[in-house]
Structures are given as structure tokens and as C-alpha cells.
Amino acid sequence: MSLMPKLDLDAIPATNATDYPAPFDSEVAGRWYRRLSPASGLSDFGASHVVLKPGAWSSQRHWHNGEDEFAVMIAGEAVLVEDEGEVIVSAGDCVAFPKGTTNGHHLINRSDEDCIFVVIGGGQPTGGGYADIDMLFTADDRYTCKAGIDYERKCR
Secondary structure (H helix, E strand, O other): OOOOOOOOHHHOOOEOOOOOOOOOOHHHOOEEEEEHHHHHOOOOOEEEEEEEOOOOEOOOOEEEOOEEEEEEEEEOEEEEEEOOEEEEEEOOOEEEEOOOOOOOEEEEOOOOOOEEEEEEEEEOOOOEEEOOOOOEEOOOOOEEOOOOOEHHHHOO
16 A cells, blocks of 8 residues: 555544543543544554644643653644643744653643644553543553542542
């Protein structure tokens, strides 16, 4: 199978799906993304094209134990929120999040326009956590309380 190196973004379905349990799903309802790696045949790292509508969050504020993340803002601006505070990220800016750093991060679109970025990640999916809520994610894509109890059963 031969793949074209230039991707047709319009041919890759956009979704705003999330696995976050309620009530943590509402902030990301305005996040629309396209998974670029599967569409391009890449398998050693993930890449996504993300559009944040005004008011939307990229995720809950999180970190990865075994995966690096790197994002490039393409258009618009968002606010990067970390333990140290907040900073504006504008078109052309790059942000990096090394694996194992437990400084939770996410982007929030506080503007009146869409912001668009590409995020790339790679490494071993060994789980991670959330800075502002009592939730962890596991290597097998489950959510637990920080005490390790399955979120859907016992954390509510």
C-alpha cells in the first residue's frame, strides 16, 4: 500500500469524543481532533490535529509517566496552564512535556476564535495522572481514583 506523504485533513474524520467520565468530560466538549498517525501509516508515535473552540479545554490538566508530548500552535492562541501558572501560547509557539514530569498541563481557549495545534506524543503508555482532580489513568486506558480504586465503581 502506498500512502501519500501530504495528508488531506478534510478526509480524516474529526471527533470530539472523550473517555473522561462525567463530570470531567464537559470541559473538552469543544475539542475536535483528527488522529493523524493512523491515517498516515505512522506507528511509532501519535500525532493529532486539534481544534479548540472558544472556551474549550484540550484535556483535564494531566501528565504522562512514560510518554513525551510536544505541541505546535498553528493558529489562534490558548492559555497553557501548569503548576507554575499560566502563559499565552500563540501561532508558531511550541511547548514540550517530558515523560515522568508530574507538572500537570493543558491548554484552554479563552479567546473568541478557534485555536488550532498539532500534538505529537511517543513512548510507552504507562499511565499518568491529573493535577486538579482525584483521577489517574492506567496503561490499559482505565480511570482510577488516586487511591487506585476503579473510578466508575467507587470514586463517585
